[in-house]
Amino acid sequence: AQSVSQHNHHVILSEAASLELGCNYSYGGTVNLFWYVQYPGQHLQLLLKYFSGDPLVKGIKGFEAEFIKSKFSFNLRKPSVQWSDTAEYFCAVNALNTGFQKLVFGTGTRLLVSP
Amino acid sequence: EAEVAQSPRYKITEKSQAVAFWCDPISGHATLYWYRQILGQGPELLVQFQDESVVDDSQLPKDRFSAERLKGVDSTLKIQPAELGDSAMYLCASSLTGVHGGGYTFGSGTRLTVV
Numbered sequence: 001a002q003s004v005s006q007h008n009h010h011v012i013l014s015e016a017a018s019l020e021l022g023c024n025y026s027y028g029g030t031v032n033l034f035w036y037v038q039y040p041g042q043h044l045q046l047l048l049k050y051f052s053g054d055p056l057v058k059g060i061k062g063f064e065a066e067f068i069k070s071k072f073s074f075n076l077r078k079p080s081v082q083w084s085d086t087a088e089y090f091c092a093v094n095a096l097n098t099g100f101q102k103l104v105f106g107t108g109t110r111l112l113v114s115p
Numbered sequence: 116e117a118e119v120a121q122s123p124r125y126k127i128t129e130k131s132q133a134v135a136f137w138c139d140p141i142s143g144h145a146t147l148y149w150y151r152q153i154l155g156q157g158p159e160l161l162v163q164f165q166d167e168s169v170v171d172d173s174q175l176p177k178d179r180f181s182a183e184r185l186k187g188v189d190s191t192l193k194i195q196p197a198e199l200g201d202s203a204m205y206l207c208a209s210s211l212t213g214v215h216g217g218g219y220t221f222g223s224g225t226r227l228t229v230v
Contacts, residue, residue: 004157006157036221042223043206043221043222043223043224044158044206044208044221045221046219090157090158092157101146102148102160102163102171103160103219104160105157105158105159106157107155107156107157108155108156108157
């Protein structure tokens with residue numbers, strides 16, 4: 001069964017610091033990859049997604065992620081975080097060719113950005 | 116922007132009582148998902164519908180949980196009887212053509228507290 005690992009459970013950064021959140025998945029076939037964000041008190045929102053093509057994908061609010069197939073990774077990055085980026089971030093994977101499509105989520109990384 | 120509607124937003128119930136949650140997906144979205152998100156964890160799929168049919172309920176505790184989507188539009192998730200361990204956020208999501216549609220759109224969720 002597919003699974004997703006997010007190794008950083010809590011990250012604390014100062015404003016303007018660079019961010020990288022790790023995401024690894026376990027599935028040897030073709031995958032679609034997603035990052036979702038959940039701001040305090042709000043619902044999950046899609047940050048970015050990878051289906052195919054350029055492994056470096058850009059999302060909203062200056063976020064980007066790089067798919068490295070050989071490492072089964074899809075790390076999220078942002079060069080300079082803002083206080084408003086304080087939120088919980090979830091990586092999710094859909095393994096293709098496994099029947100009806102569904103997303104499997106990681107446990108999430110809680111980011112706190114101090115002003 | 117179209118939204119997935121969920122109600123109630125919050126629910127407190129005593130253990131052994133019955134509780135129900137409602138979800139109205141985005142119009143035209145054939146695929147509907149119910150997820151459970153326990154505090155500190157990522158969302159976990161409970162049940163997936165394609166139109167009115169259940170296509171995946173492998174993680175649904177069927178002795179106490181039930182879900183229906185009678186006309187292939189809105190859906191109800193029921194717990195009877197509720198247990199303390201059911202305290203969580205229950206999320207509904209919908210998509211146009213499964214995950215390939217670009218990921219899901221999530222509702223705001225129902226936060227259940229069982230006392």
